[in-house]
Amino acid sequence: xxxxxxxxxxxxxxxxxxxxxxxxxxxxxxxxxxxxxxxxxxxxxxxxxxxxxxxxxxxxxxxxxxxxxxxxxxxxxxxxxxxxxxxxxxxxxxxxxxxxxxxxxxxxxxxxxxxxxxxxxxxxxxxxxxxxxxxxxxxxxxxxxxxxxxxxxxxxxxxxxxxxxxxxxxxxxxxxxxxxxxxxxxxxxxxxxxxxxxxxxxxxxxxxxxxxxxxxxxxxxxx
Numbered sequence: 001x002x003x004x005x006x007x008x009x010x011x012x013x014x015x016x017x018x019x020x021x022x023x024x025x026x027x028x029x030x031x032x033x034x035x036x037x038x039x040x041x042x043x044x045x046x047x048x049x050x051x052x053x054x055x056x057x058x059x060x061x062x063x064x065x066x067x068x069x070x071x072x073x074x075x076x077x078x079x080x081x082x083x084x085x086x087x088x089x090x091x092x093x094x095x096x097x098x099x100x101x102x103x104x105x106x107x108x109x110x111x112x113x114x115x116x117x118x119x120x121x122x123x124x125x126x127x128x129x130x131x132x133x134x135x136x137x138x139x140x141x142x143x144x145x146x147x148x149x150x151x152x153x154x155x156x157x158x159x160x161x162x163x164x165x166x167x168x169x170x171x172x173x174x175x176x177x178x179x180x181x182x183x184x185x186x187x188x189x190x191x192x193x194x195x196x197x198x199x200x201x202x203x204x205x206x207x208x209x210x211x212x213x214x215x216x217x218x219x220x221x222x223x
Contacts, residue, residue: 005036007043010026010040133180135180143202147222156178157179158176158178168192172215174201177193184216192205199220200220
């Protein structure tokens with residue numbers, strides 16, 4: 001292997017989430033690369049620190065804001081709407097601010113990582129500055145299809161090292177590729193998208209705010 005592994009690959013290698021071929025390449029690369037060994041050691045130190053820290057409780061202000069957003073979404077959905085002719089593409093009639101809601105946190109995280117470095121990014125993410133966005137409500141009756149529609153309309157971000165990411169890792173398996181907050185059958189929950197064996201699965205996780213995470217319904221994301 002002539003290229004250096006990315007920071008994400010080093011983190012996934014430490015958690016045995018890479019495909020065997022890539023994991024073997026990284027294992028062969030590390031003994032001869034002091035820079036990559038240092039980055040891997042820094043990641044191990046961060047993971048140990050996060051594991052030792054008590055699970056944070058969602059601030060009351062954040063919980064109130066989520067409640068208001070979900071209440072507004074529920075009210076909007078309950079209003080009668082005049083049928084309109086469309087081509088049937090998900091998100092055609094949705095306000096443009098939905099995409100902005102996903103892009104702003106992702107761009108902010110990228111800028112933070114580029115300007116102040118990985119250590120400061122981890123600190124800001126752990127402090128709750130890189131939490132996932134609130135998206136439209138979904139139903140467990142059609143979870144896979146609705147999760148796929150959200151993915152196509154808004155994109156995905158794993159929000160690595162955020163409080164939500166730490167919560168999701170405790171009760172899900174596979175590589176986390178996306179997180180979002182949603183109302184699932186009327187209950188506030190975290191939608192966790194994970195990738196394993198070439199497929200993407202979405203799992204409903206509750207209890208993060210109370211530091212008692214629990215994995216609920218799960219489904220393959222329809223393609």
